[in-house]
Amino acid sequence: MSTSMLPVDRVDFPSDDSTEPAGDEVVTVAALRQFTLHRLLAYGVEAGDALRLLELAGRGRSWERSALSLADLVLARLKEPDTRASAPASAELRLRASALQRISQVMKLGNAPERRAAYAAASAHFEEARRLDQRYEHVVIDTCGGPVAAWVITPQGTEPSPVALVHGGVDGWSMDWEGLALALVKEGITAVVLDGPGQGETRFVHEHFLSPRWLDAYEQVCDFLVGRADGMPVGAVGNSMAAGLVMLIASRYPVFAAVCSNGPVVSMSAQLQRRTYARKLAAFCGDNPPGHEVHSTFDSMELTTDRLTLTCPFLLLQGDEDPMVPVADGERLLAAVPSPDKRMVLFEGGEHVINRYPADKHHVISTWLRARLLDPAALSRP
Template sequence: MSDQPRVTIREFTGRQPETEQALAGLSVESAAGLRQFSLERMLGYGVDYADAVELRGRVLAGDRWAEAATRLAEQCLQYAQAAAIEVVRAPFLLRASALLRMSQMMFLQDTAERREIYARAAVLYAEAAVILGDRERVNVDGPQGTLVGWWFHATPQPVGTVVVIGGVEGWAMDFASMGLALAQRNLNVLVLDGPGQGETRFTHGQYLTAEWRASYGAVLDYVQKRAPGVPIGLVGNSMGGSLMMAIAVADERIRACCDNGGLVAPSMVTSSVGTFHTKMVLFCGTSDPDAAARIWTDVNPIADGPNTGYPLLIVHGSKDPLISDDLATAMLTHAPTADKEMTVFSDGDHCIYNHLQDRDALIGDWMRARLATAGE
């Protein structure tokens, strides 16, 4: 018998310098992925810190974005399979799901491969949800088909129900931290894939069309029936903030709304912006920029409506590359309610991913206070 201790080494690429020179040597896709999805944003979408660092290191070393993320996901699944007890599997399943979702971020078309990747990520997320028991997958029947979301149960008794959506890129599973934070504050939470988002898009073929208001109306019908008599709030992240404000002003069931990173006029985004505009067009299920522009023009967060006067919180980051301080101020100024306020994070990035817990706490505390008062 050997008296030498066993030594196991786990090899990692590790953190690499992200200089302009290093980025210049990469493919267009890899360089764009590193620029668009900062370390903070990746963590905000549920990617584990170590996985995010390793993914970035491997891409800087020359691996393709999607392949690097997929290989890391497979490694997490190996750890999950080796887990001695069931509860230990959940974190690894969530890590693998987040990495698979990250792997498809740079796709600019809805290919069969992209749909398969996203479906697999959803299966892993659902397995983790069953183990954790803190959220459940729900299907909402809408006028154009099924919408998919995750329902986080209030603990212990709900003072309100909140519908949360992401934007053009980050979707329901990516906003689990917000779902958990709001549920801890006695709020039911439906973190939703709306038309053009996530499983609603890839599995059920729903995009943002001229009928988008009817689809969100069906969602509000669903939450009202599931938790009758409980006031309803909305939270929209990125372009989802613009959508939620447009819904809030038009529906008197909405008792509070938070915009985290929305644009005062989404139709302002033109082809000069680059791939983000391409993704906005694809969000509408078309390759025709003019057709998409007509749909986005109808998303008007500062329009008047029957629910003018709803309570509004705008959350803004002064280092947001998409929404300038002037654009955030314009949203605050022109929003059709006198009951409005804005919180600015002086170093905040888009959707405040670099202050994730503080962001979720701010929105959760504000929403709880507003809906609890509305319920009285």
């Protein structure tokens, strides 16, 4: 019997017509070099979608178009009758599409309208996917520098609860850190997953960019965290660029009972020496910002000893194969922090922000924070 007569549905790759050749082969090669399978998974891309994207890019197809075409294929399944009948299935498809739309833009350097549009679509799909989950709340915090957007994820049945700021870096923004946030929520900690100035929705929707006065805006962010905690302790987890930012924030605003720093970059201004990366960093500061303002902004993030005055418990995570942060840098930072309760966890074979070992990373961070925010008395018991 011919298979053409049988009811067979196919699940295919995007066609070559929909993905187009890369055009700029350097961009595709760079994307393949930077985004391993485990890094894509850490950004929320579903495993099969990640493999397909890597295979398409490996065949020389456009990274951006391949990711967007994969997202379109995923979203097309929302129209299937069986899918429409299942709210969980529809939500899962929207989450997959959102992650693909976000990852489609990671190689972009500026703030082009198409990048804003792709990120807006990704945000809308994420919000729709989480609309029925009562743990999730989208908030916009008014600050002296402009609006700052965040997702608040609250444990069920634990009100009030300790609150932890979760902050990403240059590429990974709020929605990309949902996995870490949920690990904290499982431990009874409310996670406030932030798009800081120059990041994500805060940048593309509210046009709040980084400036040399970026730290001032975090006064209102800290007020929000304290208010949401309602008398419970407040903590913070920063990753990559934000691993240093949370150290500076906690040094300026002593509201934190514990701070975790995952892969802190000692000198963000030194990254401006990398020509292409410098263009990506400059876009955090606006459209075609003056060079002197870009340098002043990232100079203000230098992790110098005189700026690191936080005395709350401090945890530093480091990979011993991190190409951006040598182990010696982490050791110097640990020595510079004046906290009496401080430690470093070094991951063998770990790369930048330890995407390779998500379960171990989440375990270390969430249990350390829980001990200091929910049961600090236990630390003194034998």
